[in-house]
Every structure is written in structure tokens, then in C-alpha cells.
Amino acid sequence: MSKVKVPVARPVIGAAGKTGIWRVSRPVVDYSRCTLCGICWLYCPDSVVEISEDKKRVVIDYDYCKGCGICSVECPFNAIKMVREEVR
Template sequence: MQKQQTKPMPACGKTKKYFLGPVALEFVATKTGVWRSVRPDVNLDVCVFCGNCGKHCPADIVSVEKAKRSVSFDWDYCKGCGICANVCPKQCITMIPEEGVCKL
């Protein structure tokens, strides 16, 4: 059975319960980009940098900077799901085959 410790919370005067026991001190995300067989490609000439792609990305890996006119992806975690391409109002994101993918 885990031990329980109670600590006062000064901001609201209530107490908070903490369980003492084995806990993970560091969480490391697995780089899931290796699953990808297609990847998004953005046509920056058509893009209006609305940020829809970033808002709808389930992995939260799309960064849109309107001032710099750039859209970037964290390729270590992009799975190539295509949601960004589906929600783009200007249809400026296309899914292209990932190079080096073995075709069976």
C-alpha cells in the first residue's frame, strides 16, 4: 500500500494529497515520425498562414509564423496522418510520398 502525505496549499488554504511511491521522474516521448509513409508539403505562395493546420494537428507539431511567412513541422513526431491537409482552407498542403519508403 502506498503512503499518503498531505500538504497545505497556501494560496487557497486547502490541503492537497500526494501519494508517495515509485514514480517516473522523466517522461520521454517516442519519436513516431518513423511511422510516416507520406508527409505534408506546404505551398507557401498560396498559404495565408491562418494556423488551421496547427490547431487541428493531433500531435501538435505544426508551427505557423505569420510574421515570418513560415510553416514548419517537427519531423521527429509527424505521423503523416493528413489532417493538416484536410483542414487547410486554401488546399495548399499536399501529402507527398516520403523518400526511402519501401514499396511492397
């Protein structure tokens, strides 16, 4: 079966396009609850949720996660909490 290439919203070049700097809250995964169902991966509008190489964890690319919270709302196992970013 051929692989389907999933379109990503992440810019290819340069740090200037790192949308993670907009974020007010960050999604934090509770791995004791996560079942690797992939719903967060499916719903993330920026395609910044990935499965780790060892296939044991979901990994969020915070350079590009804009903190919209959709993953947290859609996770059927309540495994993602939105945590307020600290003001620097």
C-alpha cells in the same frame, strides 16, 4: 493577457519516441498558397505544426509528424500536399 499553454503529444525524452518514423506520407507546404491562417496548427492532433520565429511560415516537425493528413484535408487554401515517403 496570460499565455495559454497548449498541451503537446510529443514525448519529452529520447529519440525512441519519434513518431515520425511511422509516417508513410509527409505533408509539404506550398508557401505560395499559405496565408498563415493557422488552421493546420489548430487541427494537428500531435501539435507538430508551429509558426516560424519570424512569423512568416508554418513549420512542421517531421520528427513527430505521423503523416495522418488531417492538416492537408483541413487547409482551406489547399496549401498542404501529402507526398509519399521514399522507401529506404
